[in-house]
Amino acid sequence: MKSAEQEFCIFEEWKLQTEKLSDHRKPDMVYLGRYLGGSDRDIVQKLDLKKRNYICTTSMDAELALVTANISLAASGKLFYDPFVGSGSFLVACAHFGATVFGSDIDGRSIRGKGERNLYSNFIQYKLTDFFGDSFVADLTNNPLRQIRVFDSIICDPPYGVREGLKVLGSRDPTKGKEPVVRNGQAHHTLDSYIPPKRPYSFLAMLDNILDFAALSLIENGRLSFWMPTSNDRNQEIKIPQHPCLEISSVCTQSFSKWSRRLITFRRVPDSEFTQLIREPRAIVDGLNADELNPFRKGYFQGFKPNNT
Incomplete structure (x- = not known):
């Protein structure tokens, strides 16, 4: 039959023995199923990073991006x-499901790419x-968006600070960098060549800032939904951040x-369901360099050696 309105499938379960089937007149179990819908498994191959027009070193695997979007x-x-x-892996996955997507990054080079290979070119590739x-281009701690509750979801893979230390816009010395610099009669910060100063950023503070935002x-x-690294050693494990306005829905581990x-x-x-709760305070992380501000980075380069103390 072609173009059937309903499709059914029958499974029979028989004993796995050397005896002849003729000796068994009835199967152990019979299953009757109705076809409801197929999977979207082919999209994993379609969005494979190896076939994508533009990627960078931090591009999320296509399957994991789709799982996160789903x-x-x-x-x-x-x-x-x-x-x-970054290169927009999560945005592509969310757009595949029909969502309208927006993105920002402190490093504009990852968005602009080079030539015709850039973040937007991936959307052209997949129509x-x-x-x-x-x-x-924006920094999470200095985001230009209005504080208005408009997004259905925020989805990200924040930097782990392993390749290089985490940074945000600002000066190491809070007393400096406030005065405008003028060159040839033009404010330096208005030039295309201007690179804003950055300061080291605590990994734990970044997690809390994501929840606040x-x-x-x-x-x-x-x-x-966001990805967070942690050590497998319980003594060095980074606790899941908490916020009184946010309730944990699921935790998946790779x-x-x-x-x-x-x-x-x-x-x-x-x-209507909100009850004022006191957020569990984190230990204050003091430091000036990347290792002092990021316990995961420090443990990573020390091989996550067990803490015997």
């Missing part, structure tokens, strides 16, 4: 935002330009040899 409830008509967009909202930007029951990374998903609690 667990964040990406769908048509929703607004998604990635504050650490997803209708779902691309915009991208811009999500609490101010997500609609009720919106999702925040394990490596001595460390793991978790896909953590939060739900924005509706105001």
Whole structure:
């Protein structure tokens, strides 16, 4: 039969023995199933990084990006935002499910790319330009977006600070960098060649800032999904951050040899369900260099040796 309205499938379970089937008149079990829908497994190969027009060293694997987008409830008509967009792996995955996507990054080079190979070229490649909202250069701690709850989901893979230390816009010395610099009668910060100063940034502070930003930007029951690295040693494990406006929805773990990374998903609690809770304070991290400000980076380069103290 062709173009059937309903498709059914029958499975029979028989004993696995050397005896002849004729000696068994009835199967142990019979299963009857109705076809409801197929999988979207082919999209993993379609979005494979090896076939993508533009990637960078931190591009998320296509399958993991799709899993993250799916667990964040990406769908048509929703607004998604990635504050650490890089080459746009998450945006492409969310756009595949029909979401309108936006992204930003402190490093504009990852967005602009080189020549015709850039973040937007990936949307051209997969014919997803209708779902691309915009991208811009910004720092999470100095985000230009209005504090309005408009996004259905915030999805990101923040930097782990292993290749290089985490940084945000600002000066190491808070008393400096405030006065404008004028060259040839033109303000230096208005020139295309201007590179804003940056200062070291605490990894734990970054996690808390992500949650704070999500609490101010997500609609009720919106999702925040991000990847967070941690040591497999319980004594060096980084605790999952908490926020009184956000409720943990799921935690998925990808394990490596001595460390793991978790896909953590939060739900924005509706105001009607909100009860004022006191956030568990983190230990204050003091330091000036990357290792002092990032316990994961320090443990990574020390091989996550067990703490015997």
